[in-house]
Amino acid sequence: MRSKIKIVLLSLTLIFMFSVSASAQDPKDPQTPKAVLKAAAAAKAYVAKQPKPREPRDRAKVADKSDYCIDCHREKTPGIFEEWVLSEHASLGIGCNDCHGAYQSEKDSFLHAGRFYIRTVVSPARCGRCHKQTIRGFANTAHARALTNLEEMKADDPRYPLIEPYKESGFAECRACHGTRIAVSKDHRPTAQTWPNHGAGRINPDGSPGNCAMCHGRHRFSVASARQPEACIGCHDGRMYPEGEIYARSLHGLAYRDEESRRNLKRPYFYCDSTENTAPTCALCHLNGAGQGLITRHDPAWRLSHNLTHPEALIREVKGEPQTRMRAVCEQCHAASVVERFLTAADSELQRYQDEVVKPKLAQFEKLLKKKKGKKRKAILVDYADFLAQSKAYRLNLYMGHPGRTER
Numbered sequence: 001m002r003s004k005i006k007i008v009l010l011s012l013t014l015i016f017m018f019s020v021s022a023s024a025q026d027p028k029d030p031q032t033p034k035a036v037l038k039a040a041a042a043a044k045a046y047v048a049k050q051p052k053p054r055e056p057r058d059r060a061k062v063a064d065k066s067d068y069c070i071d072c073h074r075e076k077t078p079g080i081f082e083e084w085v086l087s088e089h090a091s092l093g094i095g096c097n098d099c100h101g102a103y104q105s106e107k108d109s110f111l112h113a114g115r116f117y118i119r120t121v122v123s124p125a126r127c128g129r130c131h132k133q134t135i136r137g138f139a140n141t142a143h144a145r146a147l148t149n150l151e152e153m154k155a156d157d158p159r160y161p162l163i164e165p166y167k168e169s170g171f172a173e174c175r176a177c178h179g180t181r182i183a184v185s186k187d188h189r190p191t192a193q194t195w196p197n198h199g200a201g202r203i204n205p206d207g208s209p210g211n212c213a214m215c216h217g218r219h220r221f222s223v224a225s226a227r228q229p230e231a232c233i234g235c236h237d238g239r240m241y242p243e244g245e246i247y248a249r250s251l252h253g254l255a256y257r258d259e260e261s262r263r264n265l266k267r268p269y270f271y272c273d274s275t276e277n278t279a280p281t282c283a284l285c286h287l288n289g290a291g292q293g294l295i296t297r298h299d300p301a302w303r304l305s306h307n308l309t310h311p312e313a314l315i316r317e318v319k320g321e322p323q324t325r326m327r328a329v330c331e332q333c334h335a336a337s338v339v340e341r342f343l344t345a346a347d348s349e350l351q352r353y354q355d356e357v358v359k360p361k362l363a364q365f366e367k368l369l370k371k372k373k374g375k376k377r378k379a380i381l382v383d384y385a386d387f388l389a390q391s392k393a394y395r396l397n398l399y400m401g402h403p404g405r406t407e408r
């Protein structure tokens, strides 16, 4: 405790000294040492305020009926059984029935093996019975809202022309990543049209949105598998969604492949150190409890200050200081002043790019799209999608790839 007070006093003195010595500079210029030091101090202070990483132990109820399931399923579906045996759940006595068990009255429950009422689809609400911390706020994350965001998009949104052609089919072409509304047929089982589905924002039979298995897999439900970039690039990759490629080509992606032989994603807290995990992954920057007091977040927006995927690159209106949170991640591995310089450059190039390139183009397309109908409109939409994809990639490259790179 006493040493903490000493550190606080010392840093206050330092901040005071620097602010006196640097006060001659223009405080509005984000490149001044003063601004850099101030931001670095804010990030340090933010980290210092964070609670110590909590032990991720929620309550568990031990299995009852699951013994019967296991006896039969170890023969009928050995693959599922083996995956489950390897899980933390199995070692804690959490069995099949804890997740699949259902009441007869529920609309997706059916009689199984002659005596058990079960359901096939296990919703986040079910996981949330035990994982109370994780489920809090989960329904409002971009992932859980991935389908409803499309359904509710307003006609004046610059992204609307992209989704318009798919509205009528209920976004059938988008279901793989954005999700389906899972329907239940007369036999109380999910319909073939709507499940199996792995989409981020699928609506489950109980009405709850989202899908925990999309990152954790099943039935191992491991933390390590969700920490790999591979857990994300199933969706975050492709022409319209360039994050995977951008990461793979970045120095971070290179470092990730380089560290293969010493990587350890199984550690209770996946923070970086000089012996094992020296490369950041998607999850480390966006979701992880990243050491230094940063705790696990299942909301990928928690550390985001912009909406870079939106053509207008809107500033996010969120509580707190998302960029300070992100910087706290970077500062595990980089000098604070370097990170600050990098992000400051990104912020100012973003503004220039939006003003000089994106805004005029958006206005141009808006005019064109207003006039044209039918085939001509379709042709313009192809160009429009191209432009949106390219400009998104440019913005993302500024923050997590090669700044200044255009994807072609």
Ligand code: HEC
Pocket: 065, 066, 068, 069, 070, 072, 073, 076, 096, 097, 100, 101, 112, 113, 116, 118, 119, 120, 189
């Ligand atoms: C006597 C053997 C037996 C027992 C006991 C048993 N199962 Fe099954 N289960 C099967 C077989 C066989 C299938 C595959 C059925 C099929 O393909 O029609 C299956 C399928 C399933 C499915 C997929 C159903 C679907 O149609 O979507 C789930 C989920 C499941 N079992 C869970 C459980 C749970 C949970 C228990 C324990 C409460 C359990 N099983 C007990 C044999 C059994």
Ligand code: HEC
Pocket: 069, 070, 073, 077, 080, 081, 084, 089, 094, 095, 096, 097, 098, 099, 100, 120, 121, 122, 123, 197, 213, 218, 219, 221
């Ligand atoms: C921690 C929760 C959990 C536990 C424990 C669990 N499951 Fe599952 N199970 C799931 C989830 C999630 C799915 C994927 C369904 C979905 O899309 O929601 C699933 C899917 C299934 C399916 C259908 C998918 C397929 O590939 O056939 C079967 C069968 C099944 N589980 C059987 C079992 C059996 C048998 C056990 C026990 C050995 C078990 N489950 C334990 C959560 C669980």
Ligand code: HEC
Pocket: 056, 057, 058, 059, 060, 061, 088, 089, 092, 094, 098, 099, 122, 123, 124, 126, 127, 128, 129, 130, 131, 212, 213, 216, 221, 222, 223, 224
């Ligand atoms: C009956 C209670 C219960 C249910 C239902 C349940 N879990 Fe768990 N789960 C636990 C407990 C207890 C632990 C161990 C403590 C911890 O890590 O939180 C755990 C651990 C985990 C872990 C960490 C494993 C690791 O490698 O450290 C993941 C991921 C997870 N559960 C995901 C899920 C998902 C996804 C579902 C729903 C499909 C689910 N759980 C359903 C109780 C449950």
Ligand code: HEC
Pocket: 149, 150, 159, 162, 163, 166, 171, 173, 174, 175, 176, 177, 178, 234, 235, 236, 237, 238, 240, 241, 242, 243, 309, 310, 392
């Ligand atoms: C390969 C997986 C995948 C498919 C298929 C897919 N999307 Fe996406 N979509 C994503 C990902 C990942 C994001 C978020 C990252 C990004 O925008 O770069 C996203 C974001 C979006 C957004 C921005 C959402 C917002 O509110 O910020 C729109 C609009 C969108 N998708 C429309 C569609 C439409 C329409 C389809 C079907 C024609 C579709 N997507 C198919 C993965 C996919």
Ligand code: HEC
Pocket: 141, 142, 143, 145, 146, 147, 149, 150, 176, 177, 178, 198, 199, 200, 214, 215, 226, 231, 232, 233, 234, 235, 236, 282, 283, 286, 287, 300, 301, 307
């Ligand atoms: C099953 C597909 C899928 C997987 C797997 C997936 N995502 Fe996403 N992600 C999406 C979609 C779709 C969106 C856009 C949702 C929207 O804005 O409507 C999205 C949005 C995001 C966003 C923007 C958040 C926001 O609030 O706008 C981030 C950051 C993100 N994902 C990170 C990740 C990371 C990190 C992983 C892996 C650990 C991951 N995603 C795995 C589909 C996926």
Ligand code: HEC
Pocket: 056, 057, 124, 127, 128, 131, 134, 135, 138, 143, 211, 212, 213, 214, 215, 216, 223, 226, 227, 269, 270, 283, 287, 288, 289, 290, 295, 296, 297, 298
């Ligand atoms: C976008 C991908 C993604 C989705 C979706 C996701 N998780 Fe996770 N989850 C992760 C990652 C990555 C970690 C490891 C975080 C870390 O290392 O700090 C994790 C860690 C966990 C842990 C252990 C750490 C903790 O917070 O206690 C549990 C339990 C867990 N997830 C449960 C769930 C449940 C339940 C759901 C659905 C409501 C879910 N996850 C959905 C990516 C995801």
Ligand code: HEC
Pocket: 229, 232, 233, 236, 243, 244, 245, 247, 248, 252, 280, 281, 282, 283, 285, 286, 303, 304, 305, 306, 307, 308, 309, 310, 326, 396, 399, 400
């Ligand atoms: C070194 C840390 C780092 C890594 C690794 C990383 N990102 Fe990012 N990501 C960022 C930063 C910083 C931003 C921009 C944050 C801001 O200004 O809002 C960003 C932005 C995004 C966005 C746009 C969100 C929005 O709407 O603004 C998505 C989607 C995304 N990342 C997904 C991913 C995926 C998927 C991976 C892995 C393939 C990944 N990221 C790897 C740091 C990282």
Ligand code: HEC
Pocket: 251, 252, 255, 272, 277, 278, 279, 280, 284, 285, 326, 327, 329, 330, 331, 332, 333, 334, 339, 342, 343, 399
């Ligand atoms: C887990 C450690 C780790 C984290 C966290 C991390 N990086 Fe890195 N970063 C590296 C490694 C390793 C390299 C490869 C080059 C090197 O060895 O410095 C690198 C390279 C870079 C480079 C290229 C440097 C150059 O001279 O061209 C930049 C810029 C960068 N990172 C910015 C960031 C930003 C911004 C964040 C946070 C959003 C971040 N990094 C988070 C480990 C990390």
